[in-house]
Amino acid sequence: FxxxxxxxxxxxxxxxxxxxxxxxxxxxxxxxxxxxLSVYRSVKRLGIPDSHIVLMLADDMACNPRxxxxxxxxxxKNMELNVYGDDVEVDYRSYEVTVENFLRxxxxxxxxxxxxxxxxxxxxxxxxxxxxxxxxxxxxxxFQDSEEITNVELADAFEQMWQKxxxxxxxxxxxxxxxxxxxxxxxxxxxxxxxxxxxxEDSLSHQPDLGIGVxxxxxxxxxxxxxxxxxxxxSQTNMNDLFQVCPKSxxxxxxxHRTDLFQRDPQNVLITDFFGSVRKVEITTETxxxxxxxxxxxxxxxxxxxxxxxLKYAEQLPVAQIIHQKPKQKDWHPPGGFILGLWALIIMVxxxxxxxxxxxxxx
Amino acid sequence: AAxxxxxxxxxxxxxxxxxxxxxxDALREELLLSPLPTGDVAATFQFRTRWDADxxxxxxxxxxxxxxxxxxxxxxxxxxxxxxALTQGFWRTRLWGQPPLQAPAGAELWVWFQPTVTDVxxxxxxxxxxxxxxxxxxxxxxxxxxxxxxxxxxxxLGLANGTDHHLLRYAVxxxxxxxxxxxxxWKKLLPCGSKAGLAVLLKAERLFHSSYHSQAVHxxxxxxxxxxxxVSWELRQTLTVVFDVxxxxxxxxxxxxxxxxxxxxxxxxxLASQSKVYVDISPKNKEKELLEVTPPxxxxxxxxxxxxxxxxxxxxLLSPSLFNTxxxxxxxxxxxxxxDSSEMPIPVLHAQRYVxxxxxxxxxxxxLIYNTHPYRAFPVILLETVPWYLRLYVHTLTIITKxxxxxxxxxHYQPAQDRRRPHLLEMLIxxxxxxxxxxxxxxxxxxxxxxxxxPDPNHGFYVGSSVxxxxxxxxxxxxxxxxxxxxxxxSLFPSSDGxxxxxxxxxxxxxxNLPTPDFSMPxxxxxxxxxxxxxxxxxxxxxxxxxxxxxxxxxxxxxxRLANVIRKFRGVPLL
Numbered sequence: 050f051x052x053x054x055x056x057x058x059x060x061x062x063x064x065x066x067x068x069x070x071x072x073x074x075x076x077x078x079x080x081x082x083x084x085x086l087s088v089y090r091s092v093k094r095l096g097i098p099d100s101h102i103v104l105m106l107a108d109d110m111a112c113n114p115r116x117x118x119x120x121x122x123x124x125x126k127n128m129e130l131n132v133y134g135d136d137v138e139v140d141y142r143s144y145e146v147t148v149e150n151f152l153r154x155x156x157x158x159x160x161x162x163x164x165x166x167x168x169x170x171x172x173x174x175x176x177x178x179x180x181x182x183x184x185x186x187x188x189x190x191x192f193q194d195s196e197e198i199t200n201v202e203l204a205d206a207f208e209q210m211w212q213k214x215x216x217x218x219x220x221x222x223x224x225x226x227x228x229x230x231x232x233x234x235x236x237x238x239x240x241x242x243x244x245x246x247x248x249x250e251d252s253l254s255h256q257p258d259l260g261i262g263v264x265x266x267x268x269x270x271x272x273x274x275x276x277x278x279x280x281x282x283x284s285q286t287n288m289n290d291l292f293q294v295c296p297k298s299x300x301x302x303x304x305x306h307r308t309d310l311f312q313r314d315p316q317n318v319l320i321t322d323f324f325g326s327v328r329k330v331e332i333t334t335e336t337x338x339x340x341x342x343x344x345x346x347x348x349x350x351x352x353x354x355x356x357x358x359x360l361k362y363a364e365q366l367p368v369a370q371i372i373h374q375k376p377k378q379k380d381w382h383p384p385g386g387f388i389l390g391l392w393a394l395i396i397m398v399x400x401x402x403x404x405x406x407x408x409x410x411x412x
Numbered sequence: 413a414a415x416x417x418x419x420x421x422x423x424x425x426x427x428x429x430x431x432x433x434x435x436x437d438a439l440r441e442e443l444l445l446s447p448l449p450t451g452d453v454a455a456t457f458q459f460r461t462r463w464d465a466d467x468x469x470x471x472x473x474x475x476x477x478x479x480x481x482x483x484x485x486x487x488x489x490x491x492x493x494x495x496x497a498l499t500q501g502f503w504r505t506r507l508w509g510q511p512p513l514q515a516p517a518g519a520e521l522w523v524w525f526q527p528t529v530t531d532v533x534x535x536x537x538x539x540x541x542x543x544x545x546x547x548x549x550x551x552x553x554x555x556x557x558x559x560x561x562x563x564x565x566x567x568x569l570g571l572a573n574g575t576d577h578h579l580l581r582y583a584v585x586x587x588x589x590x591x592x593x594x595x596x597x598w599k600k601l602l603p604c605g606s607k608a609g610l611a612v613l614l615k616a617e618r619l620f621h622s623s624y625h626s627q628a629v630h631x632x633x634x635x636x637x638x639x640x641x642x643v644s645w646e647l648r649q650t651l652t653v654v655f656d657v658x659x660x661x662x663x664x665x666x667x668x669x670x671x672x673x674x675x676x677x678x679x680x681x682x683l684a685s686q687s688k689v690y691v692d693i694s695p696k697n698k699e700k701e702l703l704e705v706t707p708p709x710x711x712x713x714x715x716x717x718x719x720x721x722x723x724x725x726x727x728x729l730l731s732p733s734l735f736n737t738x739x740x741x742x743x744x745x746x747x748x749x750x751x752d753s754s755e756m757p758i759p760v761l762h763a764q765r766y767v768x769x770x771x772x773x774x775x776x777x778x779x780l781i782y783n784t785h786p787y788r789a790f791p792v793i794l795l796e797t798v799p800w801y802l803r804l805y806v807h808t809l810t811i812i813t814k815x816x817x818x819x820x821x822x823x824h825y826q827p828a829q830d831r832r833r834p835h836l837l838e839m840l841i842x843x844x845x846x847x848x849x850x851x852x853x854x855x856x857x858x859x860x861x862x863x864x865x866x867p868d869p870n871h872g873f874y875v876g877s878s879v880x881x882x883x884x885x886x887x888x889x890x891x892x893x894x895x896x897x898x899x900x901x902x903s904l905f906p907s908s909d910g911x912x913x914x915x916x917x918x919x920x921x922x923x924x925n926l927p928t929p930d931f932s933m934p935x936x937x938x939x940x941x942x943x944x945x946x947x948x949x950x951x952x953x954x955x956x957x958x959x960x961x962x963x964x965x966x967x968x969x970x971x972x973r974l975a976n977v978i979r980k981f982r983g984v985p986l987l
Contacts, residue, residue, distance in 0.1 A: 082722075109589045109591055112500065113592065115595040118617075120591060120620040120621070135615065137598070140548065142550060142589070144550065145553075164545020164546070165545065195931075205465065226533075359639060360439055360571045362467070362568075363567045363569075363572040365569075365615040365881070365883070366881055366914060368883075371564045371822050371840055372821050372822050374563065
């Protein structure tokens with residue numbers, strides 16, 4: 050009984066968010082999109098809804114003309130598992146995946162007309178999972194072959210999130226070459242980080258599929274996906290198991306992790322604290338009867354007023370009207386700065402050459 | 413929860429007096445299967461929700477079949493008509509015939525606003541942002557650099573009592589990719605979702621493995637009944653897909669629903685008032701039928717569509733006799749005799765567009781418009797939107813028909829402003845009978861600033877499709893039919909008289925290479941400059957600040973003494 054009560058107070062979050070980013074463009078980087086989609090699939094399966102997931106894919110692999118099986122992205126060779134599925138919502142795609150947009154999503158400084166599905170509306174009781182994959186180096190991650198984000202910028206973005214109380218706890222996973230360099234500079238509390246390789250090591254890809262012609266996934270994320278497939282929403286597996294996921298014998302690189310900024314012991318942190326979702330369920334025993342006939346609601350709004358004469362459709366190609374269309378006269382605008390400056394110069398030169406006494410002849 | 417319970421209890425007595433009122437919204441769904449002359453088959457889905465309500469007033473609070481996301485959008489932004497199409501592929505008009513409803517490759521959005529909207533540009537920007545969130549497409553890239561205001565094309569398709577073209581905005585994004593993430597929210601807008609009715613056939617893995625896939629949303633006001641005294645709002649969701657003979661099985665041309673969609677129909681959507689499947693079995697040569705359909709249809713319907721008489725086999729999913737024999741309906745089409753390639757009919761109007769010229773400085777856009785009618789001439793409006801970085805030279809515009817120059821009756825040209833507005837060229841051209849019209853215009857390619865290039869600049873830059881709107885003379889005069897009774901696929905474009913029908917065609921999008929700089933140059937320049945500075949400055953610094961002093965020669969270690977001994981033997985100077 051006390052155990053159950055203790056479990057209730059174990060983690061302090063009330064909602065879960067996930068930001069999943071794939072930063073590589075071009076067909077030969079198929080594996081990065083497959084990485085991100087496999088984490089997306091696991092996170093959706095464990096309960097986080099699409100409205101709480103910000104998925105950023107820098108290129109489209111599923112409907113790429115080079116894909117022999119359109120609308121599919123596979124993670125296992127012989128096309129066993131289609132991680133793209135039938136119910137996917139990508140929030141930022143193609144050219145929208147830029148460093149600026151990524152940092153705006155994290156810090157919440159987004160232009161006012163951005164739709165809700167593209168925002169990270171987290172609060173101080175949210176646990177956020179951030180997964181990034183792509184090509185990286187010592188201290189940076191490359192976005193779409195044209196710009197980079199450095200570990201200092203990322204650490205500062207997380208500090209902004211902490212100061213604005215945009216997260217309760219944050220789990221940062223990165224699968225790139227020299228991934229551990231990206232979490233070296235973090236300095237905000239409550240962040241746990243995992244990387245697929247240490248500084249100086251490359252993260253390797255898993256297996257190619259001869260039918261599709263490219264490598265399908267990276268090793269680290271492949272084994273993380275296999276690990277997550279065993280997890281169900283009620284499982285009690287903790288973070289220490291996730292740290293053991295890909296030993297050097299399987300992954301060739303040495304995965305690393307960083308827990309010094311995290312306040313709880315990783316032993317007590319459940320996988321579902323970040324990959325799953327918390328649902329508030331209230332059980333009630335009273336019956337509520339719903340009225341079958343909802344016509345009462347419909348009668349409340351006013352009728353539109355009827356027209357006095359019949360309305361008609363517009364003519365699609367009114368040739369006579371088009372030919373005799375007069376162009377609308379442009380509104381007169383006062384002359385701009387350049388024209389005024391030019392005229393001022395001309396007048397000044399004129400009076401300088403011919404002397405000021407001519408002015409009385411002008412006016 | 414208690415408050416909600418009390419509210420429901422309070423509302424219950426109020427509901428009693430409204431009992432027996434008719435529903436104000438209705439859903440009709442329809443699938444049209446038309447075999448194309450090349451052996452491919454085109455499937456067009458149309459889902460139409462009609463709602464007898466006054467949306468712009470914003471007084472509605474209860475949405476039943478009409479999706480709330482779109483209803484609130486129309487009310488809040490003062491939209492009179494909205495047409496959004498997302499397309500992958502290109503409709504080959506010359507091979508496949510006139511399309512029922514065509515859309516250009518990429519994303520196309522055109523909207524008429526209500527006259528009460530004061531700042532149309534602001535409403536347009538908000539609308540494109542909201543739609544990009546609903547449909548998971550990058551419609552937020554629509555801004556003033558790709559929006560135009562056509563003056564003669566794109567007249568409203570719904571009820572209109574004035575057509576001030578300043579309330580119209582048109583934009584096309586040719587680079588937009590269409591994939592499952594656009595189909596998913598489109599399916600979620602349907603009243604039955606993808607769980608019942610015709611929408612169960614919409615599986616992404618089959619739909620995107622096709623030559624042409626186009627999904628669209630059309631919202632417009634229509635006449636509520638034949639007297640047209642009141643306005644209803646119509647939401648039409650259409651999806652057209654063309655399945656290729658070769659990509660799906662062994663070159664055999666027999667089609668079935670299972671072969672196309674890997675699913676069969678099991679029932680109609682319970683919320684639909686009408687749910688039908690039409691199969692085009694029109695005989696080509698007026699002799700006998702080419703096509704055999706199994707199972708036998710519930711009825712046969714004849715209609716005049718696009719100026720020609722066509723016969724359709726109809727399967728009514730709501731009729732109880734259809735599912736008597738088997739639980740699922742798998743319509744199969746078999747060709748009775750092999751098709752002759754010489755029988756392929758050529759459509760009356762088709763067009764082609766390409767880029768001419770060589771090199772990375774100049775080029776030429778050529779459009780060819782074919783009128784294959786033997787004796788009738790008709791006018792066509794050509795609308796071209798060219799991005800600002802291809803600078804058009806209007807004095808090089810030439811229109812040549814049958815060797816002679818053809819002067820358009822109306823030209824509207826709006827030149828581009830760098831980084832602010834694209835070129836807009838609209839012309840009304842008379843096409844003589846049985847002719848080819850060639851329209852050419854030359855352009856010069858601009859050099860963009862190095863930050864303006866996309867991450868893959870060597871792919872090229874797209875120029876959106878040009879739009880041809882024409883009133884094509886019909887072979888058979890069309891009678892005015894009741895819109896509610898006729899099939900949906902005949903009733904999107906309102907027809908004014910029966911002697912001609914309106915058609916809107918799109919040409920191919922163009923892919924143009926702009927001169928791209930070498931993006932590694934900044935890095936190279938920095939390295940080179942730093943090296944030169946280091947070598948030159950470093951040497952000067954050393955020369956100026958280095959002092960020389962004499963150094964005592966040291967005795968040297970053992971190795972040096974041994975080396976000296978050997979050297980003495982050789983007769984070489986000592987170390």
